[in-house]
Amino acid sequence: MMGFEKFGHKSFTSQTKVNAFVAALESNELKGTKCISCGNTYFPPRADCCGCLGSDMVWINIEGPGNLLSYTRVNYAPTGFEKDVPYTLALADFNGTKVFGRLSSAIAKEETMVVMSLKAAVVNLPDGQITYEFIKA
Amino acid sequence: MSKDVAIIGVGQSAFVRSYQGSIRELAFEAFREAMQDAGISTGDIDASIICSAPEYDNQRSPSGIIAEYLGLNPQPTFAVESVCSSSTTGIRVGYSMIKSGLHDLVLILGFQKMSEISSADSQERMGRGADIMWEAPFGTMMPAYYAMHAQAHFASYGSTEKDLALIRVKASKYGILNEKAVYRKEVKLEDALNAGMVASPLKRFDCCANADGASCIIMASQARAKEMAKKPVWVLGLGSATASMTLTGRDALNGLTCARVAAEKAYAMAGVTPRDIDVAEVHDCFTIAELMAYENLGFAGPGQGAELIRAGETYIGGKIPVNVDGGLLSKGHPIGATGGSQVRTIVQQLRGEAGAIQVPNAAIGLVHNIGGVGVYGNVIILGR
Numbered sequence: 001m002m003g004f005e006k007f008g009h010k011s012f013t014s015q016t017k018v019n020a021f022v023a024a025l026e027s028n029e030l031k032g033t034k035c036i037s038c039g040n041t042y043f044p045p046r047a048d049c050c051g052c053l054g055s056d057m058v059w060i061n062i063e064g065p066g067n068l069l070s071y072t073r074v075n076y077a078p079t080g081f082e083k084d085v086p087y088t089l090a091l092a093d094f095n096g097t098k099v100f101g102r103l104s105s106a107i108a109k110e111e112t113m114v115v116m117s118l119k120a121a122v123v124n125l126p127d128g129q130i131t132y133e134f135i136k137a
Numbered sequence: 138m139s140k141d142v143a144i145i146g147v148g149q150s151a152f153v154r155s156y157q158g159s160i161r162e163l164a165f166e167a168f169r170e171a172m173q174d175a176g177i178s179t180g181d182i183d184a185s186i187i188c189s190a191p192e193y194d195n196q197r198s199p200s201g202i203i204a205e206y207l208g209l210n211p212q213p214t215f216a217v218e219s220v221c222s223s224s225t226t227g228i229r230v231g232y233s234m235i236k237s238g239l240h241d242l243v244l245i246l247g248f249q250k251m252s253e254i255s256s257a258d259s260q261e262r263m264g265r266g267a268d269i270m271w272e273a274p275f276g277t278m279m280p281a282y283y284a285m286h287a288q289a290h291f292a293s294y295g296s297t298e299k300d301l302a303l304i305r306v307k308a309s310k311y312g313i314l315n316e317k318a319v320y321r322k323e324v325k326l327e328d329a330l331n332a333g334m335v336a337s338p339l340k341r342f343d344c345c346a347n348a349d350g351a352s353c354i355i356m357a358s359q360a361r362a363k364e365m366a367k368k369p370v371w372v373l374g375l376g377s378a379t380a381s382m383t384l385t386g387r388d389a390l391n392g393l394t395c396a397r398v399a400a401e402k403a404y405a406m407a408g409v410t411p412r413d414i415d416v417a418e419v420h421d422c423f424t425i426a427e428l429m430a431y432e433n434l435g436f437a438g439p440g441q442g443a444e445l446i447r448a449g450e451t452y453i454g455g456k457i458p459v460n461v462d463g464g465l466l467s468k469g470h471p472i473g474a475t476g477g478s479q480v481r482t483i484v485q486q487l488r489g490e491a492g493a494i495q496v497p498n499a500a501i502g503l504v505h506n507i508g509g510v511g512v513y514g515n516v517i518i519l520g521r
């Protein structure tokens with residue numbers, strides 16, 4: 001199984017019990033988890049449920065369209081992300097499930113606005129990393 | 138309203154871009170001032186609590202070396218961390234130690250020497266003060282997180298970039314008067330509005346500067362305070378709360394839940410309301426943070442914070458003077474030292490020793506100190 005270090009423009013974590021998140025991205029799907037015992041749903045996905053203390057989870061799809069809750073276009077970046085500047089970080093709501101990520105650079109600054117309709121799309125980065133971004137729905 | 142624990146000494150180093158000395162020497166500057174302020178000697182101190190964000194420290198376990206340098210062996214010492222709110226968390230722990238009867242006199246020393254690493258590195262390390270699995274891989278940093286709160290506040294309530302600029306103008310007016318502040322130049326409204334964008338909508342003057350600095354607070358039991366201090370300042374209320382570190386776990390971004398809940402707890406413990414507060418220090422690491430604080434602390438209703446700054450009500454002479462020492466925006470923000478510096482300002486106000494920035498007859502003051510982007514919230518209410 002693929003390690004979690006493949007997720008993101010730059011990874012800070014190599015091991016997690018939800019590694020399968022990366023495999024789902026490779027199959028073009030954005031997934032969260034759902035607790036079999038109590039029904040709590042989680043995004044980002046979790047291996048353990050803090051609602052009922054259970055650890056029996058199933059994968060669920062995060063599907064659009066969603067809405068943009070907030071965003072920022074950054075002109076400075078932390079170490080390791082300098083070449084990406086400027087980019088837009090965003091929080092979106094998909095039917096009550098919130099997802100953090102970047103907004104596609106194809107969305108012009110002028111048309112970016114809170115509540116705009118979005119969907120998530122998987123992005124394969126040139127260096128072999130994999131991530132997702134928000135595109136217009 | 139209980140008067141069980143008091144603050145009997147406060148001190149702070151100058152906050153500077155690059156301190157020409159070691160962390161132990163930096164700590165000593167704040168320590169000496171607080172000890173002289175309290176008029177006590179090291180043998181009087183029962184325990185010390187050292188507060189800093191360890192990602193900046195080359196020294197592992199800095200409490201050991203700092204307690205040694207301050208002459209506080211063999212008394213107990215340990216470290217407390219909640220990023221930018223570390224030193225008010227230290228005060229919370231110190232309060233508990235005194236109130237429990239374990240100790241009579243506790244020293245809380247906050248410090249940070251941020252200048253040893255580059256600004257990009259420091260942003261990366263601070264960015265890792267957010268969720269490293271699910272957010273940092275997108276290239277997050279502190280200004281970006283607060284910028285997303287600003288954008289959400291604008292969208293919810295119609296607040297504007299000009300409202301944020303007005304907050305910086307106020308900060309600069311008072312920063313000029315603070316000889317320990319890192320930034321002491323006037324910032325005009327046009328300067329703030331025309332400055333380069335850092336993370337939209339936050340521009341250069343919406344952001345505080347990194348700084349090196351130290352703060353020191355000495356707390357005492359009621360009996361010791363009455364015997365040792367001419368003007369003890371009492372801890373009337375302490376509120377602490379947390380919120381999801383990952384943004385996806387938050388209900389909304391137009392305020393900080395941890396601050397709102399911490400404030401409710403502090404007001405309840407002190408038995409006072411927002412209207413009773415005469416002067417406040419709020420955690421303005423970014424201008425939007427001060428705007429949200431007005432609302433989260435109940436100085437204004439939700440969405441009505443901008444009206445306070447538009448009407449000048451948070452200046453001295455207004456309804457509720459806020460950050461009249463220049464705030465983090467002018468003083469700089471040496472992470473582990475910041476909360477103690479805020480407490481020092483309020484203590485001086487309540488003693489009537491604040492000089493040019495004295496709020497007339499200030500009797501009850503409030504400190505709002507936030508760790509991370511709304512992860513840890515500490516609110517302290519002090520009275521004379």
Ligand SMILES: [Zn+2]
Nearest residue numbers: 035038049052
């Ligand atoms: Zn469950």
